[in-house]
């Protein structure tokens with residue numbers, strides 16, 4: 075599948091099969107992150123791959139703020155995490171770099187059949203302690219990974235950005251229409 079088709083197909087998944095991801099796939103994801111664009115090519119990002127101490131990451135993450143029961147149950151939790159951290163001494167603001175790296179990770183994973191959820195709502199203090207992350211590093215994002223056990227579909231945006239679950243457990247994610255967010259040549263027509 076080409077990149078555009080992958081992008082169109084990708085939706086955040088928050089329920090996962092308890093099936094391990096081959097190390098090669100995770101290494102591809104990390105290598106794709108390594109080669110992401112970087113402001114001034116400073117490359118402040120580093121990565122912590124977690125496939126064993128999963129609870130240490132899960133207990134620091136918050137899930138699906140718009141749903142009542144959006145948090146994965148014990149048997150639906152991610153089977154791997156990539157924690158994106160940045161060295162503050164290399165760059166004070168690595169947010170754009172982290173976004174590009176995250177995007178490379180989730181698309182590389184999806185191309186290999188692995189679903190993901192980007193997590194920014196993190197108990198950073200606790201996670202730093204759990205993973206022995208030094209003080210001169212910021213925790214940027216956590217990427218939760220696993221084979222998907224949930225269906226999620228794009229929905230027409232009707233004034234409310236909140237995603238919802240239907241009676242079949244399918245997640246519906248409102249997305250704004252292209253015509254409402256694209257300005258041609260200048261802002262006002």
Ligand SMILES: Cc1cc2nc3c(=O)[nH]c(=O)nc-3n(C[C@H](O)[C@H](O)[C@H](O)COP(=O)(O)O)c2cc1C
Nearest residue numbers: 084085086136137138139191192193194195237247
């Ligand atoms: C920077 C960022 C932070 C996010 N943080 C969380 C989070 O903490 N918990 C969560 O469940 N989802 C999180 N998400 C996933 C978004 O909720 C999701 O991308 C959004 O609802 C749109 O759905 P889609 O990815 O299927 O298009 C985050 C996404 C981004 C880009």
